[in-house]
Amino acid sequence: MNIVQQTEEKLKEEIAQSVLKAELATEDQLPSIVLEQPKEKAHGDYATNIAMQLAKIAKKAPRQIAEDIIAQFDRSKASIKDIEIAGPGFINFFMDNQYLTNLIPTILEEGENYGSSQVGNGEKIQVEFVSANPTGDLHLGHARGASVGDALCNVLAKAGYDVQREYYINDAGNQIANLATSVQARYMQALGKDWPMPEDGYHGQDIINLGKQLAEEHQDSLEDKPEEERLAFFRQYGLKYELEKLEKDLADFRVTFDHWFSETSLYEDGKIQPALDTLKDKGYIYDEDGATWFRSTDFGDDKDRVLIKNDGTYTYLTPDIAYHKNKLDRGFETLINIWGADHHGYIPRMKAAIQALGYESDTLEVEIIQMVNLFQNGERVKMSKRTGKAVTLRELMEEVGIDAMRYFFVMRSSDSHLDFDMDLAKSESNENPVYYVQYAHARICTMLKQAEEKGFTDEGYNGALLTSEKEEDLLKKLGEFTQVVEEAAVKRMPHRITQYIFDLASNLHSFYNAEKVLDADDEERTKARIALMRAVKTTIANGMQLIGVSAPEKM
Template sequence: MPHNPLEQMNQSLKEAVIEAIIAAGLAQPDEIPAIVLEVPKDKAHGDFATNAAMQLSRIAKKNPRQIAEDILAHLNHEKAGIEKAEIAGPGFINFTLGKSYLYPILLQVYREGENYGRTNQGKGHKVQVEFVSANPTGSLHLGHARGAAVGDALCNVLDFAGYEVTREYYINDAGNQINNMCKSIEARYLQELGQDVPMPEDGYHGEDIKGFAKELVAEQGDKLVNMNDEERTTFLRQFGLEKELNKIKRDLGRFRVGFDVWFSESSLYADGQVEASLAELRDKGQTYELDGATWLKTTEYGDDKDRVLVKNDGTYTYLTPDIAYHRNKYDRGFDRLINIWGADHHGYIPRVKAAMTAIGKDPEKLTVLIAQMVSLFQDGEKVKMSKRTGKAVTMVDLMDEVGVDPIRYFFTMRSMDSHLDFDMDLAISTSNDNPVFYVQYAHARICSIFRQAEEQGIVIPSAEDVDLSKLTAEHEYDLLLKIGELPEEISLAADNYAPHRLVRYVYELAAQLHSYYRAERVITEDAEQTAARLVLLGGVRVALVNVLALIGVTAPEKM
């Protein structure tokens, strides 16, 4: 039996239609096509409509309007809570239901509280989501911030939909970018000691590298000067990585994003997994030698050209450790693997999928989502540089400027594969034009009404203790229906890897709450009506809080 009251009602209505079809002798049970119920765009056409009569015309050998009349003649109104059923157009049947079918939604909301909206569609299947994974050599930029926002929201949604979720950050701590970081810290360290040392050609010139050098001098003095090159490089590598990773973890923590696993690329070399992956591909006949290099036959699996794994100087391409990493992920037994990559990685997807197929893994288990770029606007102008630093705007700069809530809301608001324009002025405005303010104000408004009730000595009741039939206004039915849609919205957002659906949902719920507030008084002279309306607002509040939590946004009680 469906867990959600809306699903239960939907199921009851479908069953009533099927029973009417059989009772009218229109079709045998095994001939009846799946009954589809849709919500009419125009409320005047009822709560639900079905095209079942049209679907049956070939089987029943009658015109659809006659079939619809036969169905209505045998329809059990009481069983499905049908108040009115009418034929429209060529044979649609419109149903208007008694609103009492909506009341159990509030009972469920109060019973489940912070778990309202949870579903079990994931059935505990293990999903690993790898996101952000920025090189640990500098500050997180806006692309990383968007990946962090949508990645974290997606993980929250998948968890809420009944999946067992592992959040993973892949640390690119092997390769040239780390060597350049070490050389940069070394140069700045020696400069701090008064030596005239140039920065390396591909060095990192950020203020954080200068800061690390100052810390080194304070902690170590000139000890590093007396080390041999290998000792000094090993020390600086560990020191720099620890500093950069701690900074990334701190900034992501402030952004309300955490990870279960921080996976080190260098561990793939230390454990021999890169060599093992290469050996496996060779053993499977998936590689060949040409011009002194080792190539992978990725064109056999949909890539536009074969890819080099080992260059003719014996070094690996980026793809080689990535194959080992993804092989490692598959071997950890996840049911699904999701990568969220930046906009510049789109062309990389086919070769990774091809490599997984070549190594004997199911490429369908791996989904790669692309988080498109973000453009900042202020005073109507595109912003590229931070006023404070004169350099590219970082995630920290943006958090300092507008706060975490607007960033998390706006960055999740659009489908991640669409480009995002972020209006900094709008994000900090306290007007209804600012969607995050508008939604948060809906929650604060409910809290304010609750405070007024308490000041008047009205105890906020529970759903079980009130007469919900006192909810008769159209706005109240709209709110009940919207609250009831949340579990399905969670399921759809999880199915489609689309956390932006929930941003749209919570905005629509807030809009209905504001409309209700303008149309009806909550605290009235009728004590029973007041109690029912307070319970309704309590249900709206639960739905608002739960969805805002999923997208990483707070629900303030005062604004």
């Protein structure tokens, strides 16, 4: 807990004590104390609505209750400068913000660990994300999922969760058979044969390239092999090629996984039948119309689901249940799946499965990533998965850069649609929020570099000299970081981080324009400000690290 959190706790505790001393409520009746930061500075640094909440219990007017509380309040307990009653009964606290300067040594000491906490309490949590089929290039939606997933994992880890990042490879089933026939068609075409693409084939450029590559390596030697053997080869070759490409694309996008889990391994390791048996033993399975069904309606799904089709093969759901059982068997307390919007209808049946396996519904959390619409030259870029005409992650990385993508994709809450404006993301102008934040960091680096050149240091600085309004604003913002990370983790909202670093950058720019840091005429103030700048630099960099955006030294 940093100094800000400690102070807030003390303040809450003192409020609670005052209520009890004033005999406005008993300990049992006491609601949890809500401390908020008013938007208006005139309303103080903190405010509480406790008097309004107690109106019913104490049977008094809120303003009178507030008076009673203040009469009992020991303001020496929590750096209070002034207290006032306002509006319908708010109690506003004005702090002696000098205590905030204690943040600076804390931040400088903790360095890249500043912002860490233990709210996660070591909870074992697994985040499965991207998990795109190995049948084509990653596109925009995957890029958003990758950005959000990676940022969420970073945030969770910083908040004290024990996080594992996993990618589920759909390397069994129809889509891989289609991959094999698609590769075959492209190979034959590369040899100059008139070979049609299969009905459900993958039309991406990557498969075309793969076909050419195979034609060069093997000439026409594959052509003569028996079809079964040939397809097995294309399947295995295509899978390897696609997986390596996926991993490379993601790594270049600064997203890596702890574990790549193969669907096929579920079959090879015999994990499917035990999962089915578990459901069967618990009585959630029945046969009808020649198929085997899961009674998911027992858990609120709107219809039961087929597990084994009447042709004897599994539906997609069946290995997925086995997969989730496997995750739970590995000891994860919480599973987070990050899915594209088109899968959201799938949530009830998966949650039903989790419950049927004997776990709480909340054990599985599904974060839905809404669609991304790409805009270029003011127009929406149409995309079609069928024809393979889609902008790929790779292309976008090359065209707009990783930093802008990572920032843009995490910038919005993931349950709302995102309009990705390529021109904006590419523009090196004040319209682009990524540069705004990076510029703040670079500015500080420049100042620190010049400080060094001019012989200024922050050695023996006196934090008490940081008293201007802009300095206080910066200090207050710095103190919020840990809580922002905690909240982003607990609420699974990594976009809070982008908001925070944008605000912090804004405070920095504002300070920069109002005050001069390196001032030969005031060495003591310069020292204090250098220390402050170092603390801001550290905090901005830590925030950017969480969302996978680089913090440049100069721009």
